Amino acid sequence: MRQAFISRFFPPAMFDRLMGEIRVFTQQHHESLVDAWLRMKDLLRSCHGHGLGRGTIIQIFYHRLDEPTQTILDAGGIFLYKTPNEAHQFLEDRVLLKLDWSKENKTKPLRKTVAFAEGEENSPLLEKMEALTTRIDSQFKEIRGYMKEIRDGCNKCGGPHPSSDCDDKPKGGPKEEEANYASGGY
Numbered sequence: 001m002r003q004a005f006i007s008r009f010f011p012p013a014m015f016d017r018l019m020g021e022i023r024v025f026t027q028q029h030h031e032s033l034v035d036a037w038l039r040m041k042d043l044l045r046s047c048h049g050h051g052l053g054r055g056t057i058i059q060i061f062y063h064r065l066d067e068p069t070q071t072i073l074d075a076g077g078i079f080l081y082k083t084p085n086e087a088h089q090f091l092e093d094r095v096l097l098k099l100d101w102s103k104e105n106k107t108k109p110l111r112k113t114v115a116f117a118e119g120e121e122n123s124p125l126l127e128k129m130e131a132l133t134t135r136i137d138s139q140f141k142e143i144r145g146y147m148k149e150i151r152d153g154c155n156k157c158g159g160p161h162p163s164s165d166c167d168d169k170p171k172g173g174p175k176e177e178e179a180n181y182a183s184g185g186y
Contacts (some may be wrong), residue, residue, distance in 0.1 A: 008135045010048060018047035025062045033069050034098045037061070054084035061091075
């Protein structure tokens with residue numbers, strides 16, 4: 001059944017095209033380090049079963065960056081001398097730092113005003129939008145907490161999670177909630 005699903009929705013031609021996009025990844029003109037890394041992660045996520053290890057991913061990513069961005073990565077020592085896990089964690093920390101910084105620098109929450117013909121302040125649509133916004137904000141906070149647990153490491157083994165070898169890994173992270181939401185089990 002698994003093979004039939006993959007053949008139907010992820011044919012070899014699509015896989016080859018996506019792998020080609022990953023292998024020729026190049027930082028775009030005026031693209032920041034963080035944006036380039038996020039784009040690379042999107043490419044990897046879209047190519048299910050790519051089989052590339054962290055070391056290979058880091059090599060492809062680093063060698064396809066422009067020279068000024070490589071210099072930024074090499075500022076703390078030669079980037080490629082780091083272990084694949086250290087290099088990956090460094091890039092992830094950069095992304096989290098940017099997300100934290102951008103969230104802290106917002107003076108007020110971004111809310112779009114919806115004009116209603118009848119001018120009702122407490123319309124059902126507005127209430128639904130507010131409830132949805134609250135739910136998204138709470139899920140974002142949960143994901144950030146989960147990512148912090150991964151970044152800080154495990155008390156038992158000291159490594160990042162999820163790890164299949166450690167009993168102390170966080171249970172019930174965002175993946176289970178996403179699966180429940182997607183299947184209709186709110």
